[in-house]
Amino acid sequence: MKLHDVNTGITKNRKRKRIGRGPGSGHGKTAGRGHKGHKSRSGYSRKPSFQGGTMPLFRRIPKRGFNNAFAPVVKVMNVQDLEALCDDGMEITPEVLTSTRVLTGIFDELKILGNGELTKKLKVSAHRFSKSAVEKIQAAGGEVTILSPKRLPKERAELLKSGEVPRAHK
Numbered sequence: 001m002k003l004h005d006v007n008t009g010i011t012k013n014r015k016r017k018r019i020g021r022g023p024g025s026g027h028g029k030t031a032g033r034g035h036k037g038h039k040s041r042s043g044y045s046r047k048p049s050f051q052g053g054t055m056p057l058f059r060r061i062p063k064r065g066f067n068n069a070f071a072p073v074v075k076v077m078n079v080q081d082l083e084a085l086c087d088d089g090m091e092i093t094p095e096v097l098t099s100t101r102v103l104t105g106i107f108d109e110l111k112i113l114g115n116g117e118l119t120k121k122l123k124v125s126a127h128r129f130s131k132s133a134v135e136k137i138q139a140a141g142g143e144v145t146i147l148s149p150k151r152l153p154k155e156r157a158e159l160l161k162s163g164e165v166p167r168a169h170k
Helices: 079-085 094-099 131-139 153-162
Strands: 074-078 109-113 123-126 143-146
Touching: 074 079, 079 109, 079 131, 109 123, 109 131, 131 143
Parallel strands: 074 109, 123 143
Antiparallel strands: none
16 A cells, blocks of 8 residues: 555545636546537436437337227236235225225226236136136135126227227227
């Protein structure tokens, strides 16, 4: 160790770099920003999609398909989520899951998928179930209840026109 190594790494008392304060500071005139160009201007921030003036990828690729504004918004839960969150013999409905903040946001239907294992006996009510989810819930001694849709497509379209229900967000 030499004398010049004693203070290396100690930044507690280091003065902040004052830029744009004359040529003697080493960071005067252009203040470390170089000459001209976008990056030298105040308020500049490059957009994530900017590719150096080249035609961006999202504009080179053609549009495809459409987003159906009238499609029901479906939230998905797996059997393994029910296993982790619920106690044995519990009754599970979309209302219970929203009130306990397990499911958040606005949605029309709940679908239960069969990913994972289930050992607890549960009474599950939802709008949709996968075949494997039904098999696993019934194999564990539970019950499956299929709920009718919250809104029919025609009712949903009328509510969307009136502005009461937000559009589907994909």
